[in-house]
Amino acid sequence: MPSSTASAGSARRSGTKGVARADREEQIVEVAxxxxxxxxxxxxxxxxxxERAGISKPLIYNYFGSKEGLLVACLRRGGQVLAEEMERxxxxxxxxxxxxxxxxxxxxRVLEPQPWIWRLLNDPTLARTSEVAAIIDVYQDRVAALARDGVGELMHLAGDDDPVDIDAMTHVWSNVFDSLVTWWVxxxxxxxxxxxxxxSRLFAAVFGADRVGLRGR
Incomplete structure (x- = not known):
């Protein structure tokens, strides 16, 4: 007969109906x-x-504490997914x-099965509580660092290392990037x-096919 300790361990590892808690949390975050x-x-x-996740309301509160706690989990997952892909x-x-x-x-490609990530991270109606703001700020800081690095390389290739030019172009590129992804979503x-x-075609129209690598296409 299994010990009470083993039973308690199994309960911690599993959610409802034998689904592991981590898997159930992932499902809830995706639906939420x-x-x-x-x-x-x-x-x-x-x-x-x-209802859409096929679970009970009390289970959501048990896992995440509140509706706000569930939002935080969604934002944290979304920010991590996007930032890690850009770093890759x-x-x-x-x-x-x-x-x-x-x-x-x-x-x-990473957003195709989960476009909600982009919409949620860029939702202007979200109340910027301290916890929500902290998560979004961490995500935006990671992305901004990558943008500065990439734009700095691009400007250097063009023979322009002026830091103010690079800062201005980083803002331009960030807006272009966000607009393209939003349009796609x-x-x-x-x-x-x-x-x-x-x-590629849009960049070719702006920079020229040779710069984008579209010669002969």
């Missing part, structure tokens, strides 16, 4: 992120999240426009591959 992105945090209800593509060694394209391609018929190709 979708609902928050669709409804906005203020209008989203824990009841709807529970930055480590590939591409420079200039090629780095911009590979970064966008990675973001399109709003056009779900576009695949990541088609959106990367579209971005």
């Amino acid at each position: 992120g979708q609902v928050f992105a669709e409804r906005g945090f203020a209008l989203a209800s824990v009841s709807e999240i529970a 593509t930055a480590a590939l060694g591409e420079v200039g426009i090629a780095r911009a394209l590979v970064t966008l391609d990675g973001v399109f 709003d056009h779900p018929d576009e695949t990541p591959a088609s959106m990367t190709a579209r971005s």
Whole structure:
């Protein structure tokens, strides 16, 4: 007969109906992120999240403490997913426009099954409580550091190392990047591959095909 200690350990490791707690939490975060992105945090209800996840409301409160706690978990996961993907593509060694394209391609691909991440992280209606603000600030700081690094490389290739020029261009690039991803999220018929190709064409129109590497295409 199993000991009470072993039974308690199994309970900690598992959620309802034999599903491991970590897996159940991941499922809840995925559903909650979708609902928050669709409804906005203020209008989203824990009841709807529970119903769509096929679980009870008390289980959500047991895992996350509150609706706000669930939002924090969604933001933390989303920020980590995006920042890690951008750091991965930055480590590939591409420079200039090629780095911009590979970064966008990675973001399109990682967001394809979970576009709610982008919508939630960029939701202007979110109440910036101290915990929410801290999570978003950490994500934005990681992304901003990558943008400064990539733009600095691009400007150096163009023969411009002026720090003020680099700062200004970093703001320009960040807005272009955000606009392209937002446009893509709003056009779900576009695949990541088609959106990367579209971005290449747009960059070619601005910088010239030779700079983007589209000669002969």
